[in-house]
Amino acid sequence: MRYLHLVVTTLTGLLLIVGSLGMPATGDPDSPPSSHVSPRYIEQGYKETAVPNMVTFVLADYRSFDTLGEVTVIFTGAMAVLLILRGARSEAEE
Amino acid sequence: MSSNQSALPVIIVLTPLLISFVLPVLGWWRRAAVFPTALAALAVSFGASLAAAHRVSTHGPIRYYMGGWEPPWGIELHIDGLSALMLLLIGFVTVMVGVYSKRSVLREIPSREVPFYSVYLLLVGGLAGLVSTADMFNLYVFLEIVSLTSYALVSIGGGPAVVSAFRYVILGTVGAAFYLLSVAYLYSVTGTLNMADLATILPALYDSNAVLVGFAFFVIGMSIKMALFPMHAWLPGAYSNAPSAVSALIAGTTTKVAAYVLIRVMFFVFEPSFSIEQIPVTALLAWMGAIAMVLGSVMAIAQTNLKRMLAYSSVAQIGYIVLGVGLANTAGFTGSVLHLVNHAVMKGGLFLVAGAIVYQTGTRDIRQFARLSVTMPWTAAAFTTFAFAMIGIPPTGGFFSKLYLILGAIDAGQWVFVFVIVLSSVLALTYLMNVIRYMYFATPASPAPPADLRKPEPGQPLPASMLVPMLVTAVGIVLLGLFNGEIVARFIDPVIPASLVR
Amino acid sequence: MADLADLIGQFNNVTYVVLMMIGFYAMTGKRNLVKKLVGMNIFQWSIILFVVSLSAKRDATIPIVLEGDGGGALPALEAAQYVNPLPQVLMLTAIVVGVAITGVALALLLRIYKRYGTLEEDQLLERIRLTG
Amino acid sequence: MKPGERDIIIRTVCRLLVPFVQLFGLYVIMHGHSSPGGGFQGGVIIASSFILLAMGDGYDEVKRRFSLGALTATTSAGVLLYAGLGVVCLMLGANYLDYAALPVSAARSVGMLLIEIAVGITVTAAIISIFHDLVTFE
Numbered sequence: 001m002r003y004l005h006l007v008v009t010t011l012t013g014l015l016l017i018v019g020s021l022g023m024p025a026t027g028d029p030d031s032p033p034s035s036h037v038s039p040r041y042i043e044q045g046y047k048e049t050a051v052p053n054m055v056t057f058v059l060a061d062y063r064s065f066d067t068l069g070e071v072t073v074i075f076t077g078a079m080a081v082l083l084i085l086r087g088a089r090s091e092a093e094e
Numbered sequence: 095m096s097s098n099q100s101a102l103p104v105i106i107v108l109t110p111l112l113i114s115f116v117l118p119v120l121g122w123w124r125r126a127a128v129f130p131t132a133l134a135a136l137a138v139s140f141g142a143s144l145a146a147a148h149r150v151s152t153h154g155p156i157r158y159y160m161g162g163w164e165p166p167w168g169i170e171l172h173i174d175g176l177s178a179l180m181l182l183l184i185g186f187v188t189v190m191v192g193v194y195s196k197r198s199v200l201r202e203i204p205s206r207e208v209p210f211y212s213v214y215l216l217l218v219g220g221l222a223g224l225v226s227t228a229d230m231f232n233l234y235v236f237l238e239i240v241s242l243t244s245y246a247l248v249s250i251g252g253g254p255a256v257v258s259a260f261r262y263v264i265l266g267t268v269g270a271a272f273y274l275l276s277v278a279y280l281y282s283v284t285g286t287l288n289m290a291d292l293a294t295i296l297p298a299l300y301d302s303n304a305v306l307v308g309f310a311f312f313v314i315g316m317s318i319k320m321a322l323f324p325m326h327a328w329l330p331g332a333y334s335n336a337p338s339a340v341s342a343l344i345a346g347t348t349t350k351v352a353a354y355v356l357i358r359v360m361f362f363v364f365e366p367s368f369s370i371e372q373i374p375v376t377a378l379l380a381w382m383g384a385i386a387m388v389l390g391s392v393m394a395i396a397q398t399n400l401k402r403m404l405a406y407s408s409v410a411q412i413g414y415i416v417l418g419v420g421l422a423n424t425a426g427f428t429g430s431v432l433h434l435v436n437h438a439v440m441k442g443g444l445f446l447v448a449g450a451i452v453y454q455t456g457t458r459d460i461r462q463f464a465r466l467s468v469t470m471p472w473t474a475a476a477f478t479t480f481a482f483a484m485i486g487i488p489p490t491g492g493f494f495s496k497l498y499l500i501l502g503a504i505d506a507g508q509w510v511f512v513f514v515i516v517l518s519s520v521l522a523l524t525y526l527m528n529v530i531r532y533m534y535f536a537t538p539a540s541p542a543p544p545a546d547l548r549k550p551e552p553g554q555p556l557p558a559s560m561l562v563p564m565l566v567t568a569v570g571i572v573l574l575g576l577f578n579g580e581i582v583a584r585f586i587d588p589v590i591p592a593s594l595v596r
Numbered sequence: 597m598a599d600l601a602d603l604i605g606q607f608n609n610v611t612y613v614v615l616m617m618i619g620f621y622a623m624t625g626k627r628n629l630v631k632k633l634v635g636m637n638i639f640q641w642s643i644i645l646f647v648v649s650l651s652a653k654r655d656a657t658i659p660i661v662l663e664g665d666g667g668g669a670l671p672a673l674e675a676a677q678y679v680n681p682l683p684q685v686l687m688l689t690a691i692v693v694g695v696a697i698t699g700v701a702l703a704l705l706l707r708i709y710k711r712y713g714t715l716e717e718d719q720l721l722e723r724i725r726l727t728g
Numbered sequence: 729m730k731p732g733e734r735d736i737i738i739r740t741v742c743r744l745l746v747p748f749v750q751l752f753g754l755y756v757i758m759h760g761h762s763s764p765g766g767g768f769q770g771g772v773i774i775a776s777s778f779i780l781l782a783m784g785d786g787y788d789e790v791k792r793r794f795s796l797g798a799l800t801a802t803t804s805a806g807v808l809l810y811a812g813l814g815v816v817c818l819m820l821g822a823n824y825l826d827y828a829a830l831p832v833s834a835a836r837s838v839g840m841l842l843i844e845i846a847v848g849i850t851v852t853a854a855i856i857s858i859f860h861d862l863v864t865f866e
Contacts, residue, residue, distance in 0.1 A: 005624035013617040016275070017609065019307025023282045025605030027654040029676050034653050036285030036295075037166050038682050039675035046661050046673060049836040052762045054659035054681035055688070059766065060840040063685060064825045065160040065169040067843065068810055069223070069235035070689040070768070071850050072111060075807050076216045076239055077696030078854035079118070080246035082800075083209035084256075084703040085861040104824045108811065115807045118800045162826035231686050238693045245700055249707065254724045256707040263701050264623060267636050271643055274690065278647045281683075660763065692768055692851075699858040706865050 100149060103158045103171040105142040106181060107223045110135050114215035121208030129196055132211040136192045136218060140185030143222075147178040151584040157228075165228070166288035172228035175585035176431065180225040180354050183435050186570065187346035187442050188218045190563040195339040197557045198449050202337060203250055210250070214343075217243035221347050225354060230277045230287045230363075233355065237273065237319075241266045244348050248336040258331035265318055265328040269352075272315030279308030289363050297365060300372050309368075312359060313375055320352035322416055323386030326409045333405035334458075338449025341401060345408055346442030350434050353415050357430065360419065366594045370422050380420025384514045386413030391521035395528075399458045400448050403525060404441065407484070410518055411437045417511060418499050424594055426502030428586050433495035435581070436574055440483040440492060443567035447477045450560055460529050464536040472561055474533045479568040481526040483575070486519050491574030608649035615642035629708065629715045633701050640694045644687045651683040659684070734786065742784025749777035757848040761837065767847025774848070775855035787863050799857050806850025813842055 024031035041058050051057040059067050113135035121128045150156060155174040159165070173181070192214065200207055220239030227233050245266065249259035281287060283304045284295045299305050314325075321329035329349075333341045360369050360376075369375040390410030397403035415437065418430025450473050451466065452458055467474040483490035496515060503511035574581070619642055622635025659681040661673065709715055712723045750773075757770030782790045814825040817839075822829035827839025 005621065008624060009617050009621045012620060013613050015307055015310065016613045016616065019279055019303050020606055020609035020613070022303030022305070022307075023279075023606060023609070026608050026649060027652045029653050029656070032283055032285035033281060033650050033683065034285070034675070034680050037287075037291075038285070038680040040167055041681055042659065042675045042678050043673050049840070050834050051837050051840055052661035053760060053764070053766075054661070054678065055684050055764070056760050056766055056840060056844070057836075058681050058685045059688060060843045061161060061827065061836060062163050062168050063232075064814075064843065066229075066232055066235055066685075066689055067847065068814070068825070069232065069239065070692045071807050071810055071847055072216065072219070073235065073239055073242065073689075073693050073696045074851055074854045075115065075803060076213065076220075076242045077699045078803050078857040079114075079209050079212045079216065080242055080696075080700045081703040081858045081861045083206055083213050083246050084249050084700070084707060085865045086206070086209070101818065101824070104818065108814075108824075112808070112811050112815075115804045115811065118804050122797045122801065159823055160825055162823040162828065231689075235689060235693070238697070242696055242700055245704070249704055256704050256711065257720060257724060260629060260701065260704045260708060263697065263704065264632055264636060267640070267697060268620075268623065271640055274643055274647075278643065278650065281647075282650050287686075658764070688766075688768060695855075699862070702862055703858075703865075706862065710865075 099158060100146070100156050101158065102142050102146040102149065102156060103173055103226045106139050106146060107171075107219055107226060109139045109142070109219075110215040110222065111219035114212045114219065117212040117215065118208055125207065128208055128211055132215055133189075133192055135215055136185075136189045139218065139222065140189050143178070143181040143185040146173055147182050147585070150175055150178040154588075166286045166291040169232050170228040170288065170290075171226045172289075173226050175587075175589040176354070176358070177225045179431070179435060179581070179585040180351070181222060183350070183438055184218065184221045184225065184347055187343065187438060188214075188221075190567050191339050191343045191346070191442065191446070194342070194446055194449070194560050194563040196559050198453055198560055199250075199337045199339050201453070202252060206250070210247075213243045213246050217247070217343070217347075221351055224351055228289045230280070230289060230292070232287075234270065234274055234277060237270055237355070240348055240351065241270055241319075244344055247340040247343070248332045251336040251340070253335060254331070255335035258328070258335045262328045262332045265325070269315045269318035272311045272318070273355075276308040276310075276312035276315065279304045279311070289358075292363050293365075296363070296368075300368055306373060309364065309373070309375070313356070313379070316352050316356040316359075317382075317416075320349045320356070320412055320415075321409060322412055323382055323389060323409060326386075326390075326412075329409060330402055330405040333408065333445075334399060334401040338401070338445050338452060341404075342442040342445035342449070345404075345445055346438040349408070349412065350438045353412070353419075353430075353434055356416075357419060357427075361427070361591050361594065366422055366591050376420045376422040378420070379416050380508070380511065383413040383415070383417030383420055384511060386410060387417065387514055387518040388413075388521070391518050391525070395521060395525045397525075398460050400451070400460050400463075400529065401445070401458055403460070403529075404444050404448060407522065407525070408437075408441055410522070411441065411484075413518070414496070414499060414515070417515075418502060421499075421502040421506050421508070421511070422594065423502055423505050424590055425498050425505050427590055427594060428582055429495050429498030429500075429502050431586050432491070432498055432578060432582065436483065436491035436495045436571065439567060439571050439574060440480045440490075443476065443480045443564065443571060444484070446560075446564045446567060447473055447480065450556055450564060453560065454554075454556055460532055463529065463532040466533040470556060472565060473556065476564045476568040477533065478530055480571060481530060483571045484526055485523045489572060489575045491571050491578060494575055494578040608652075609646065612642045612646035612649070615645065618642075627717045629705055629717065629720075633698070633705065636701070637694065637698060640690070640697075644690055644694070647683045647687050647690070651680040653679045734784065739784045742780050746777045746781050749780065750774050753777065753848075753852075757844055758841075760844050761841065767844040768851050770844075771848040771851025772855060774852045775859070778856050779859055782859075782863070787860075791860070791864075796860070799853055799860070802853035803850055803857055806846045806848070806853065809846035809849070810843055813839065813846070 045057050049057040049061055158171040160169040220236045224236035245259050245263050249256050283302050318325045387410050390406050394403045394406035414433050415430050418426045483492035486492045486496040500512050619635045619639030623632050656679045659678045712720055753770045753773035756765035760766035817826050817829050818824050820829040827836045832838050
């Protein structure tokens with residue numbers, strides 16, 4: 001039992017390495033991530049949005065709902081910490 | 095643009111989120127307005143879910159392109175029968191728990207009403223977004239909103255709840271991170287994140303190592319999130335130490351939504367044949383579900399703390415859902431989805447009952463429940479209804495979902511699973527009847543007052559805001575049983591993947 | 597030996613898996629809750645590193661249009677010129693998620709320390725058993 | 729030096745650095761359109777300037793300069809601006825968050841700028857709020 005976590009860690013790592021053998025090599029311009037969805041962002045995005053920074057226009061326009069989720073997450077973080085800590089001193093804890 | 099576009103998904107998801115953003119300001123200005131506003135937001139979201147469900151059952155799936163960008167470049171919201179059913183479930187459970195939480199939770203944390211309801215609404219918005227999105231990464235974002243709010247809500251239970259919450263944080267993050275890893279692996283060989291687009295590209299890549307490993311990590315991650323048997327370590331502590339309303343909420347929504355994601359990706363993003371033939375995940379899942387059903391029930395029998403017993407019973411019930419997924423045939427799929435809904439309602443209801451008992455008597459110990467049928471007759475009656483549903487006595491919902499599961503097991507020719515379903519039901523009968531026996535037939539043995547929890551004022555009846563949600567939920571589980579044919583025909587049958595039909 | 601060549605072509609994956617294993621080992625093996633949290637962070641960030649590395653493209657530059665800022669006709673852009681912006685966008689979101697989770701976990705640790713006076717798991721379990 | 733008393737060099741350096749850090753944060757937010765940067769990055773930089781100030785002067789000193797209610801309200805204001813912009817698009821007849829419907833020239837660009845600012849506001853306020861809660865809990 002003591003070394004169970006070591007075994008689990010090693011197995012996970014090996015599994016991930018084996019999985020990555022099926023992937024295209026790093027930096028391959030013809031790999032699926034570089035050739036399926038993203039070319040539209042690079043080729044059309046500047047025309048469609050008039051913003052030169054591709055990360056910005058994908059973040060704030062094409063996938064803006066993700067970014068709304070992102071802002072909601074950080075808001076959730078603030079509210080959660082507030083719920084956990086603020087006022088906890090006076091109640092519940094003795 | 096496709097035919098059935100509608101802004102309903104936006105209303106369902108955005109109303110709770112928007113109101114939760116407003117609440118801190120509102121609470122600063124007028125504290126009394128917080129609870130009604132939160133409840134109104136929940137009601138609006140539930141109403142929109144009803145409208146969406148009606149529209150889905152008459153016009154087919156609703157699609158909505160966020161920002162007007164068509165998929166796969168933009169994010170699409172897609173509500174089909176399965177999502178609509180989940181939205182209805184989430185709406186129902188969150189409205190009921192919302193009404194209930196006013197008295198039960200706020201007695202424990204009176205000064206933290208504003209952040210509590212803000213976090214509550216964020217959880218609801220996250221759940222609604224999670225079941226309606228059709229984008230793998232967007233799903234991850236909503237999964238994390240749901241997880242973060244669950245961690246925070248569990249931690250307010252007082253006592254060792256913070257430790258349970260921390261354990262939940264660690265394991266939940268592993269689950270979510272595995273999900274993210276699997277999305278990344280799939281992305282690295284397909285280049286897309288949209289579910290429909292993935293479903294068209296993936297079949298050509300089923301032999302790829304990256305797809306196989308990505309799928310494996312997806313299944314492990316979701317198993318942690320929904321506390322499937324060997325990965326259930328976070329669940330008993332989190333359920334039993336959280337405030338009862340929060341236990342009801344998490345039992346009714348958070349773990350069920352993880353099961354929904356499992357079903358969605360296994361059967362709709364991948365083809366069923368992939369997980370049945372390519373790698374025998376379904377067979378493995380069926381066996382893990384069966385083990386969970388037996389061991390969870392056995393552990394539940396050993397408990398004397400009511401909430402801990404219900405938590406272990408949840409481990410067993412998750413086993414039913416996973417078993418149905420693992421059977422991978424039409425009846426198994428139907429039974430799994432139906433049991434997901436039924437279990438969310440009945441376990442949510444049972445935690446509401448547990449909360450009411452703790453609220454009135456201050457004890458969670460089953461052996462101290464003597465004469466509850468006299469002092470709290472309605473609560474005892476509600477408990478009995480839910481218990482019957484858990485055991486699977488008609489006409490409650492639990493009977494029909496178990497029937498579908500048994501039919502699925504027979505279809506698959508797996509008689510051992512039929513035996514396990516019956517065995518687990520008998521074990522459920524044992525531990526639930528034990529509680530009912532104490533409630534109705536035992537005489538108070540030791541008048542020793544419970545020392546572990548705050549003593550309530552004696553002689554006060556249970557507040558109506560706690561009693562009514564409990565009774566409505568109890569009626570709901572009976573209605574789920576009576577109208578199960580309607581639910582199956584309207585929401586589940588139209589979405590059953592064609593390659594699953596036998 | 598094709599596998600080895602593959603592996604060298606994917607040095608990024610080896611790097612992230614090693615980092616991930618360090619984080620995972622700390623999360624499951626360490627008995628101190630803060631160390632678990634540190635492990636969790638290493639674990640999350642290794643995944644972020646991996647996904648960002650997916651956006652790499654040989655002979656391409658950062659995804660910001662450099663020419664044609666002065667107005668007038670928009671330049672014709674080719675996908676091969678710029679790296680893939682999508683993974684970077686996704687990981688920006690994942691980073692925010694990681695920050696929020698770390699904040700919540702730290703808040704929980706503060707509460708645990710306040711109540712039980714320790715962050716060592718063994719002592720913690722002992723004290724929970726004694727005091728509830 | 730007594731405990732609780734802070735070194736004058738550290739205090740001065742922190743105070744001197746803070747305006748520059750904040751200015752840089754604003755630059756990162758506003759210039760996200762054409763250079764690496766954006767709302768989240770800039771917001772974190774601005775929030776870190778407060779933490780720097782707290783390290784120099786002690787948190788009590790910093791706490792005196794803003795009210796807790798205003799901090800929470802600011803956190804909400806950012807997300808509300810973001811979600812509200814989407815609702816405005818919805819009311820103008822377009823899909824949610826479809827900025828092309830906004831009645832200004834270069835509508836998408838303007839919409840994105842507003843969103844970056846909204847993200848910046850929320851991230852700044854949320855990180856300060858988390859920092860406040862972690863530091864003042866005892």
